Amino acid sequence: MNRPRFLLLLLVLAIGLLAPSVTQAQSTSALETQVVNGQSYVTGDSIKKFYGFTAMKKSGRQLTFERKDVRMKFLLGQQDVYMNGVKFIFSFPVLASSKGCLIHRIDFAKIVHPVLCPWNVNKKGAFDTVIIDPGHGGHDSGARSPHGNGMEKNHAMEVANRLSTHLRKRGFKVGLTRSTDKYLTLQQRVDFANKFPNAIFISLHFNSGGGGRAEGIETFTLSPKGVAHYGRGLIASDYKDKPGNAQDSANIALATAIHSNCIRYTGRKDRGIRRARYSVITGVRHPAVLVEGGFLNNRVEGSLIKSTAYKERLALAIADAVVKYKVATEKMQRR
Ligand SMILES: [Zn+2]
Numbered sequence: 001m002n003r004p005r006f007l008l009l010l011l012v013l014a015i016g017l018l019a020p021s022v023t024q025a026q027s028t029s030a031l032e033t034q035v036v037n038g039q040s041y042v043t044g045d046s047i048k049k050f051y052g053f054t055a056m057k058k059s060g061r062q063l064t065f066e067r068k069d070v071r072m073k074f075l076l077g078q079q080d081v082y083m084n085g086v087k088f089i090f091s092f093p094v095l096a097s098s099k100g101c102l103i104h105r106i107d108f109a110k111i112v113h114p115v116l117c118p119w120n121v122n123k124k125g126a127f128d129t130v131i132i133d134p135g136h137g138g139h140d141s142g143a144r145s146p147h148g149n150g151m152e153k154n155h156a157m158e159v160a161n162r163l164s165t166h167l168r169k170r171g172f173k174v175g176l177t178r179s180t181d182k183y184l185t186l187q188q189r190v191d192f193a194n195k196f197p198n199a200i201f202i203s204l205h206f207n208s209g210g211g212g213r214a215e216g217i218e219t220f221t222l223s224p225k226g227v228a229h230y231g232r233g234l235i236a237s238d239y240k241d242k243p244g245n246a247q248d249s250a251n252i253a254l255a256t257a258i259h260s261n262c263i264r265y266t267g268r269k270d271r272g273i274r275r276a277r278y279s280v281i282t283g284v285r286h287p288a289v290l291v292e293g294g295f296l297n298n299r300v301e302g303s304l305i306k307s308t309a310y311k312e313r314l315a316l317a318i319a320d321a322v323v324k325y326k327v328a329t330e331k332m333q334r335r
Helices: 003-014 044-050 105-116 152-169 186-193 243-266 279-283 299-306 308-334
Strands: 033-036 039-043 055-059 062-066 071-075 080-083 086-089 095-097 100-104 129-134 173-176 199-207 217-222 270-276 288-295
Touching: 039 044, 039 095, 039 105, 044 055, 044 062, 044 100, 080 105, 086 243, 100 105, 105 243, 129 152, 129 186, 152 173, 152 199, 152 308, 186 199, 186 279, 199 279, 199 308, 217 243, 217 279, 243 270, 243 279, 243 288, 243 308, 279 288, 288 299, 288 308, 299 308
Parallel strands: 086 270, 129 173, 129 199, 199 288, 217 270
Antiparallel strands: 033 039, 039 100, 055 062, 062 071, 071 080, 080 086, 095 100, 217 288
16 A cells, blocks of 8 residues: 555544544435435535635546545546545436536535544444354355355354454443354344344455455445435335335544554455345344455455455454444543
8 A cells, every 4th residue: 555545544543434524413314415316415515614625626637625634535427435545336427507516415414524524423332242244154155265265154253353352441341243154044043133222234255256356345235215325226125114214424434543544454345335135234233234244256355365464354343333432422522
């Protein structure tokens, strides 16, 4: 990783999720909106003013908002967005406009605002428990390496055990959906998690696909109402609120903390924070994420995943991110 990028990411860590300069008293209803094709968008000019950005620079199709502690970069017409170097996949393309740009209301409310103002996100108050969900198990092995690098279910279990140790050292209680190589339905995982009163939920997986050429880490959080599951079009049920949607803002804040740490600690390719409707993150009533910690079917990344050192880096990255998320969302509430 080159030094400027590393420093930018360090900045993210140092200031919580990103940086506070908007007070709790300000309401986002002050932002200017515009309707395009029946969809509501927030204007770039009003975002610049509201969050105190000192510059909004346009170069070709690239638009950058700058403040001394935050840099947001958009490509007009696209959904990839970088906030302090961390990649987010918006649910709608950012549109060009005479007012800088237009950001869809859902992406504004469900990504931009909670990431810039994380102290607003935690409606349930302090959490003391982290539920770790190692994916797959038993007859469901998950992804398998064609290069002798093992099975997803076992790698997920090992990261879960290491993460559990790190979290306990940091003072958290830990609940594991499984601690042995046994099969659990997705509903059993959800039911287990929902028994805890104040918790966050982290599901651990490894990827497969892309013909062995795909690589990198991606982190999923639940699609907000009106946003599809990753990789498919909208269906009628996407317009209904799911249990996990009560935590929309907290979900993206938790994903930001965990994803940015995983990329920074491992140096793997950043595939972004994405939206999905996987059963576990849909049904769990706590802030929840699903981490895909690399591609097991990629020869190089698979051999990394097989190594203890890589799994330890991932576990440490996530444990430190949980502390970062807690500080950013709970300390700010007391201001
Ligand atoms: Zn999996």
